[in-house]
Amino acid sequence: MSPCTGPGRMSEIETILDPMDPDGRVVVALSFILAQRESTLVGIRVKTGMKAKRMSGGYAGRAPDGYVNMRGQTAPDQRIEMGRMSFWIEPDPIQASVWREAWNLLLTGRMNLAEIAEVLHAKGYRDRNGKPFVLVSQAGHRKPLSHKLLRAFQDWTYAGWVVSELDKIEPKTIRGKWEAIVSTEEFERGLLILADMDHWNVAAQSA
Numbered sequence: 001m002s003p004c005t006g007p008g009r010m011s012e013i014e015t016i017l018d019p020m021d022p023d024g025r026v027v028v029a030l031s032f033i034l035a036q037r038e039s040t041l042v043g044i045r046v047k048t049g050m051k052a053k054r055m056s057g058g059y060a061g062r063a064p065d066g067y068v069n070m071r072g073q074t075a076p077d078q079r080i081e082m083g084r085m086s087f088w089i090e091p092d093p094i095q096a097s098v099w100r101e102a103w104n105l106l107l108t109g110r111m112n113l114a115e116i117a118e119v120l121h122a123k124g125y126r127d128r129n130g131k132p133f134v135l136v137s138q139a140g141h142r143k144p145l146s147h148k149l150l151r152a153f154q155d156w157t158y159a160g161w162v163v164s165e166l167d168k169i170e171p172k173t174i175r176g177k178w179e180a181i182v183s184t185e186e187f188e189r190g191l192l193i194l195a196d197m198d199h200w201n202v203a204a205q206s207a
């Protein structure tokens with residue numbers, strides 16, 4: 001029997017790894033510290049990689065509704081810098097038209113978010129998960145998902161810009177490498193319309 005696998009050797013290993021044994025506690029504690037260190041290093045590498053991706057005009061993370069995440073092999077001459085696989089986003093063939101319609105409704109300046117949700121719902125549009133823009137209870141109570149529209153209307157991704165509070169990337173500083181669903185002018189006009197909506201909502205609540 002090999003000395004490395006004999007009963008005496010196994011007994012020694014079990015003793016070393018016994019958390020009740022002083023030496024075993026040291027090994028366990030050291031293993032935990034090393035695992036924490038590796039986890040921290042992985043986190044740092046991921047954050048660094050995501051920042052570098054954003055700074056170069058790429059999109060990091062799950063694509064917003066209206067876009068899809070894509071992946072493919074990196075060109076051989078770019079693998080040292082970008083790795084073997086590349087990740088990017090593209091307009092969703094179906095959902096992009098839904099959000100283009102949502103912006104068209106917003107840009108009329110004549111509808112609030114609940115009304116926009118109602119029109120999208122009436123046209124049979126849903127989000128990428130199949131959820132309608134208006135939830136209707138069995139009793140007939142209607143709940144427009146205005147918050148979903150608001151998040152999208154404030155997301156510069158749709159205008160083709162990289163924006164990150166974490167990485168201190170301000171709007172209109174880094175152009176994204178994906179196709180925009182709305183123009184920058186339309187997006188900014190939409191923000192002004194939303195600001196007016198908020199102003200009137202505050203005024204109505206104060207009245």
